[in-house]
Amino acid sequence: MSDILRLPAERQYESELEALKAAERGAVPDGWKMSPSSVYAYIVGGEVNGTKITPKYIGNSRLVQVAIATLMTDRGLLLTGEPGTAKSRLSEHLAAAVSGCSSLVVQGSMGTTEEQVRYSWNYATLIASGPSEGALVKTPIYKAMEEGLCARFEELSRCAPETQDALISMLSEKCIAVPELRSELRARRGFSLIATSNTRDRGTNDMSAALARRFNTVVLPSPATFELEMEIVTGRVAELCGQLRLPAPQPGDRAVAKAVTVLRELRTGATLDGREKLRSPLSSCSAAETISLLTGALAFACGFGDGEIRDEHLASYLRGSAVKDEEKDGAAWKEYLENIMRKRGGEWQELYKRASEQEN
Ligand SMILES: Nc1ncnc2c1ncn2[C@@H]1O[C@H](COP(=O)(O)OP(=O)(O)OP(=O)(O)O)[C@@H](O)[C@H]1O
Ligand SMILES: [Mg+2]
Structure with missing residues (x-):
């Protein structure tokens, strides 16, 4: 299995899930693999009978409880928030813990059709033998209803309103009618839907009030403090380095803090001490962006250096993260370099020098 780049959550953390199931004390809702409190322990981390449970979501644990409780009700769960606030990650791990399966996913896009939400047909079989169960192509949501599992819908607000609205009857009646077969599929216990949507991307569609009522919305915030953000970034970079076979940064590595x-x-548009305001670029600059930046810089440092991230590596990757739109973000980045980083001096001097060299 080691040649697989990224396993689904339930495979990657199989031993943690097994340990939690073996130690189960609480009541397990119908169709679930474990109790809500075990799902919670799987998400926030801890230890169970000597097995370490790694935290999957770091931050406001009350939000995690609200999300889990929502899955016990007849409403869907909608995770929204700024880009890179771990919406997809939380959704994947919730589905893995609740249903033992995180791969029933509809990837929403402008091109997603109603057929990709309900069901479609294998036209060769349909023409050869007419509508039949065998000619039906089941969507991930169809399969989730059939088997009583969690389905996931990524980037719901990127879909056209008519595609989004196909979910209304599915969520309120928990049923998909198949008029061609004069039948209907009624969801088994355990079925629920976890959708994610981004509050900031352009090209998104507002959700109808009718659909919004069928979801309980949980807004995932950006990390509240610098310390929390450091914890998220350090933990994830170390984990990713393991997957990518890169040496993780040493604890206390200044490149990470920088x-x-x-x-x-x-x-946030302000210095850490809150004393100076600054212009934010349009690009998201999320914790997720910092994680990618650091893994990129590490790969660079390993491929072309001695494995230690130096200011010269950091400088180019920082620019790449902050400036996604040259025209709009370029000016904000230059302002930051001149007004903030240059004035800091000390350990920032070299980084400033390397970063400003690229501007000329
Ligand atoms: N609070 C957090 N706890 C744990 N990991 C986090 C947290 N915030 C961000 N991350 C990390 O950020 C990365 C991106 O997360 P993810 O892709 O789930 O974000 P997203 O909200 O779905 O973003 P997008 O809106 O771009 O789809 C993941 O590697 C995740 O581990
Ligand atoms: Mg996402």
Whole structure:
């Protein structure tokens, strides 16, 4: 299995899920693999009978409880928030813990059709033998209803309103009618839907009030403090380095703190001490962006250096993260370099020098 780049959550964390199931004390809802409190332990981390449970979501644990409780009700769960706030990650791990299966996913896009939400037909079989169960092509949501599992819908607000609205009857009646077969599929216990949607991307469609009522919305915030952001970034970078076979940064590596500082300041529009305001670029500068930036810089440092991230590596990757739109973000980045980083001096001097060299 080691040649698989990324396993689904339920495979990657199989031993944790097994340990939690073996130690189960609570009541397990119908169709679930474990009790709500075990799902919670799987998400926030801890230890069970000597097995370490790694935290999957770091932050407001009350939000995680609300999300889990929602899955016990007849409403869907909608995770929204700024880009890179772990909506997809939380959705995948919730589905893995609740249903033992996180791969029943509809990837929403402008091109997603109603057939990709309900069901479609294998036209060769349909023409050869007419409508039959065998000619029906089941969507991930159809399969989730049939088997009583969690289905996931990524980027719901990117879909056209008519595609989104196909979910209304599915969520309220928990049933998909198949008029061609004069039948209907009624969802088994355990079925639920976890959707994610981004509050900031352009090209998104507002959700109808009718659909919004069928969801309980949980807004995932950006990390509240610098320390929390450091914890998220350090943990995830170490985990990713393991997957990508890269050496993880040493604890206390200043490159990590510098990357978190710069992107956090750019995102929040103020210096860490709150004394100076600054212009935020349009690009998201999220913790997720910092994680990608650091893994990129590490790969660079390993491929072309001695494995240690130096300011020269950091400089190019920082620019790449902060400036997604040259015209709009370029100016904000230059302002940051001149007004904030240059004035800091000390350990920031070299980074400033390397970063400003690229501007000329
Ligand atoms: N609070 C957090 N706890 C744990 N990991 C986090 C947290 N915030 C961000 N991350 C990390 O950020 C990365 C991106 O997360 P994810 O892709 O789930 O974000 P998203 O909200 O779905 O973003 P997008 O809106 O771009 O789809 C993941 O690697 C995740 O581990
Ligand atoms: Mg996502």
